[in-house]
Amino acid sequence: MQRIEGKTVAEAVLATLKQEIAAMGAQGCTPGLAVVLVGEDPASQVYVGSKVKACAELGMYSQKWAMPAETTQEELIDLIKQLNADDRIHGILVQSPPPAHIDEEAVVRAIDPRKDVDGFHPENVAKLVLEDETGFVPCTPLGCMELLKAAGICTQGAHAVVIGRSMIVGKPMANLLLSRKANATVTIAHSRTKDLPAVCRTADILIAAVGRPEMVTADYVKEGAVVIDVGINRIEDPTRPRGYRIVGDVDFESVAPKCKAITPVPGGVGPMTIAMLMSNTVKACKQLAAQ
Ligand SMILES: NC(=O)C1=CN([C@@H]2O[C@H](COP(=O)(O)OP(=O)(O)OC[C@H]3O[C@@H](n4cnc5c(N)ncnc54)[C@H](OP(=O)(O)O)[C@@H]3O)[C@@H](O)[C@H]2O)C=CC1
Numbered sequence: 001m002q003r004i005e006g007k008t009v010a011e012a013v014l015a016t017l018k019q020e021i022a023a024m025g026a027q028g029c030t031p032g033l034a035v036v037l038v039g040e041d042p043a044s045q046v047y048v049g050s051k052v053k054a055c056a057e058l059g060m061y062s063q064k065w066a067m068p069a070e071t072t073q074e075e076l077i078d079l080i081k082q083l084n085a086d087d088r089i090h091g092i093l094v095q096s097p098p099p100a101h102i103d104e105e106a107v108v109r110a111i112d113p114r115k116d117v118d119g120f121h122p123e124n125v126a127k128l129v130l131e132d133e134t135g136f137v138p139c140t141p142l143g144c145m146e147l148l149k150a151a152g153i154c155t156q157g158a159h160a161v162v163i164g165r166s167m168i169v170g171k172p173m174a175n176l177l178l179s180r181k182a183n184a185t186v187t188i189a190h191s192r193t194k195d196l197p198a199v200c201r202t203a204d205i206l207i208a209a210v211g212r213p214e215m216v217t218a219d220y221v222k223e224g225a226v227v228i229d230v231g232i233n234r235i236e237d238p239t240r241p242r243g244y245r246i247v248g249d250v251d252f253e254s255v256a257p258k259c260k261a262i263t264p265v266p267g268g269v270g271p272m273t274i275a276m277l278m279s280n281t282v283k284a285c286k287q288l289a290a291q
């Protein structure tokens with residue numbers, strides 16, 4: 001069994017980006033990212049903090065906008081318009097999900113698609129499906145593809161099963177695996193899928209993006225399969241100083257012995273998401289500078 005160390009792969013990606021950013025800075029072009037958080041969700045605050053920290057470590061410019069939970073949709077869209085017009089900002093990320101009174105789709109559509117480093121704008125969704133590489137691909141599935149590559153996993157002709165069909169992970173993941181670069185045969189499973197364990201057992205590559213702690217157990221996994229665990233779930237753990245610990249959607253202990261390769265949580269897909277966000281912001285900066 002090969003443990004795919006996302007943290008190590010992410011560090012290598014960041015080291016390469018850091019050099020590139022220094023060279024861009026010397027030419028008078030420093031990539032800038034704006035991260036917007038509405039409300040006080042503690043997990044979101046942690047993620048937003050790590051995104052801003054990553055920018056600082058790479059020598060990128062960043063802005064952090066922490067808005068109160070009562071922020072109206074109009075106020076949020078006004079901020080986005082301001083960021084769209086700000087030449088120091090090349091990437092705009094609005095932490096998902098926003099509070100219930102805000103229409104996330106309307107907010108995403110307000111972002112200039114050239115600055116949509118999350119890849120959530122319909123124009124970028126279309127470019128992903130069209131395999132137009134000028135678009136932005138959502139960071140988490142992009143990170144999963146990089147992990148497969150770094151681990152030497154061949155996707156060509158493999159059967160990939162993706163559990164989950166969200167716009168942030170499942171659907172873009174399936175599109176990337178299906179692309180003419182990866183050429184996997186793709187099955188997308190979700191909460192209405194009949195006999196999920198049986199479907200998953202047919203997978204050479206199994207991607208779990210469900211949001212249910214340790215749901216994927218050994219009986220979901222074929223001997224020799226590759227398992228990518230996207231899940232980030234907080235579960236209570238009184239033995240930890242913080243009172244909780246993070247687990248994935250995969251029961252690592254029972255599944256790992258059957259796998260050819262598997263990602264851990266934490267230290268797997270999560271750090272790659274941050275690295276891909278930095279990479280997308282550098283790409284946005286270059287593309288905007290060329291215009
Ligand atoms: N590592 C990272 O960087 C990131 C991690 N995540 C994590 O990934 C996980 C998924 O996130 P996200 O896609 O946003 O979540 P969503 O809740 O948006 O989507 C979950 C998907 O799983 C499906 N599902 C739910 N329950 C079951 C079940 N019992 N059997 C089969 N399918 C099921 C849902 O089906 P249906 O469509 O039918 O409702 C849905 O398609 C979460 O743990 C999240 O925290 C998310 C983003 C980034």
Ligand SMILES: Nc1nc(=O)c2c([nH]1)NC[C@@H]1CN(c3ccc(C(=O)N[C@@H](CCC(=O)O)C(=O)O)cc3)C=[N+]21
Nearest residue numbers: 047094095096097118139232246266267268270271273
């Ligand atoms: N617009 C938007 N874009 C996102 O990319 C986005 C979002 N909204 N909403 C929430 C999810 C979640 N997400 C994570 C990023 C990094 C880790 C991460 O770095 N995890 C570490 C540490 C986990 C911990 O200790 O908390 C790890 O897995 O090792 C996790 C989760 C990005 N998301």
